Amino acid sequence: MxxxxxxxxxxxxxxxxxxxxxxxxxxxxxxxxxxxxxxxxxxxxxxxxxxxxxxxxxxxxxxxxxxxxxxxxxxxxxxxxxxxxxxxxxxxxxxxxxxxxxxxxxxxxxxxxxxxxxxxxxxxxxxxxxxxxxxxxxxxxxxxxxxxxxxxxxxxxxxxxxxxxxxxxxxxxxxxxxxxxxxxxxxxxxxxxxxxxxxxxxxxxxxxxxxxxxxxxxxxxxxxxxxxxxxxxxxSFFNEQQEFYKIDYKYTIKPLERFKMVDGYKNFQEIDKNELLAFSNGKEIYSSYKAKIFMPLYQQKGDDGFFIISKISKFWLKASRILRKLKFHNLLTLLPGVDADLANKHTLIVNQKTAKFLATDIFHLFGYRKKIIEKDKFYFIKRDRKVSEFL
Ligand SMILES: [Zn+2]
Incomplete structure (x- = not known):
């Protein structure tokens, strides 16, 4: 120490x-x-x-x-x-x-x-x-x-x-x-x-x-x-105003996989649909999005190959802020297949069917992020919370 x-x-x-x-x-x-x-x-x-x-x-x-x-x-x-x-x-x-x-x-x-x-x-x-x-x-x-x-x-x-x-x-x-x-x-x-x-x-x-x-x-x-x-x-050199982005996709490198990013990608670079991004065991990986590339991997260690991101609209940011302030998220448990987790007040348990039907985006809007997946259940965890004792 x-x-x-x-x-x-x-x-x-x-x-x-x-x-x-x-x-x-x-x-x-x-x-x-x-x-x-x-x-x-x-x-x-x-x-x-x-x-x-x-x-x-x-x-x-x-x-x-x-x-x-x-x-x-x-x-x-x-x-x-x-x-x-x-x-x-x-x-x-x-x-x-x-x-x-x-x-x-x-x-x-x-x-x-x-x-x-x-x-x-x-x-x-x-x-x-x-x-x-x-x-x-x-x-x-x-x-x-x-x-x-x-x-x-x-x-x-x-x-x-x-x-x-x-x-x-x-x-x-x-x-x-x-x-x-x-x-x-x-x-x-x-x-x-x-x-x-x-x-x-x-x-x-x-x-x-x-x-x-x-x-x-x-x-x-x-x-x-x-x-x-x-x-x-x-x-402020690159941006005139603050912009928020969401992650649309992440490429995870599997154990023993030989992953190679195509040379020359810069962070936040625009990419097209069907653009060649990387190779996995010699096979091509193409983009399924017209968006931006984010954190392409050019080092040996780490298993996040690359992310794909896109800009969040001002409307979404504002709507989610208002909904959360009005505590509309409390209404989510009224939906079929969505239950409050009795063990953790910040968590919703969502069954797979409902999760598929209700896009993850809805939960994001209300400030929840998907995390643990157990059996057929998703756990969505609320990021807004009051200060509590550090454990
Ligand atoms: Zn780091």
Whole structure:
């Protein structure tokens, strides 16, 4: 836990330790918690965090509330690999966290998870909210910056502070990301993808994003930040206004499958129906959508081949906001084949027939995301919720 190691990253010497930085400002709230390097080969977040913490201290920038920078998979960061045995951003479920308590002699990634878990738990216990969690990433393919969030109204609102495309509901396609776990306790949690792993711009984009996030959370005033308008402009470069996207499809790579993406795809690139996207064991994979490609895989590790996304209409965003505020979701249980889960007030149990008949989109509209599928039942989990005790 006390490990502190100097590494060379983006031609800079940075210190990697579990808590990279910690500012206690003049007021008790809010509290911003940023995590860098939960994937060990995504170091830009670590460089950016050390820069921002250094700046706040050196320039004595007036600060309200608390700001924590946490290093993710330290062992993997030192080796510059995504992870050793287990992806540290795919093991945040209640069952896995419970195992940490009972476990001894934990495997390396679970040891990392345990240390991060304890720090987050203590911050939530001792500091004052609102809490804003930010998870800093980079991608294997070249990309403009983007944000990922669970579709809760508080997440959407925070995300609207940035003119950066925002992808809703990625958790429906991933198991156990840290942010989804934190969201379950009602906190705002946002993933920032800064650009390609090894490009210097990814560090610059993350620095800019962190400053904007600290302003949005009301920790720092715009006028205290020297380059604020430059940061704002550099992140708005690709988009004039905030746009939200939904995921239409994900290609999952099976064990032992030889998967190869066609070269040259950029994130958010338009694709046509029947366009050749990738090869699976030498066979062509064509697009069934006219939409945009998202996170095409150009590295060895990971089993998400690519995603296909499309823009969400302003109408849908507004309608879903109003319906949720009016608590119309309570009416869903009146439908045949939809039952409240007595064990969890945020969950609906939907039988397969009804799920097929009622498009998943209806549940999305009301703020539910499909998750566990057991036997012939789908579980839809509500993303909007009040803050509850972190477990
Ligand atoms: Zn990542």
């Amino acid at each position: 006390s490990k502190q190691i100097e590494i060379q990253s983006f031609n800079e010497k940075i210190i990697v330790k579990r808590v990279i930085g910690n500012i206690s400002g003049t007021k008790e709230s809010p509290t911003v918690i940023a995590i860098g390097g939960i994937h060990g080969n995504e170091r830009a977040g670590l460089n950016a965090l050390s820069q921002v913490f250094n700046n706040i201290e050196k320039e004595n920038i007036p600060f309200k509330g608390n700001f924590y920078g946490i290093a993710g998979n330290i062992n993997a960061i030192l080796k510059n690999i995504r992870f050793k045995n287990v992806d540290l951003n795919r093991i945040w479920t209640k069952q896995e966290v419970q195992k940490l308590y009972n476990g001894y002699d934990l495997e390396v990634e679970y040891q990392e998870q345990y240390e991060i878990y304890i720090i987050i738990r203590d911050i939530l216990k001792w500091e004052k909210g609102p809490f804003y969690f930010i998870d800093l990433h980079t991608t294997s393919a070249d990309t403009q910056p983007f944000i990922t969030i669970s579709d809760s109204l508080n997440n959407r609102k925070f995300s609207s502070n940035f003119t950066i495309p925002t992808i809703l509901g990625i958790e429906e396609f991933l198991d156990g990301p840290l942010l989804t776990y934190i969201n379950e306790f009602g906190h705002i949690a946002l993933g920032f993808e800064a650009g390609q792993h090894d490009k210097k711009e990814s560090v610059d984009n993350t620095v800019a994003f962190l400053w904007l996030a600290l302003v949005a959370a009301k920790c720092v005033k715009k006028k205290e930040i020297k380059n604020y308008s430059f940061y704002k402009k550099s992140l």
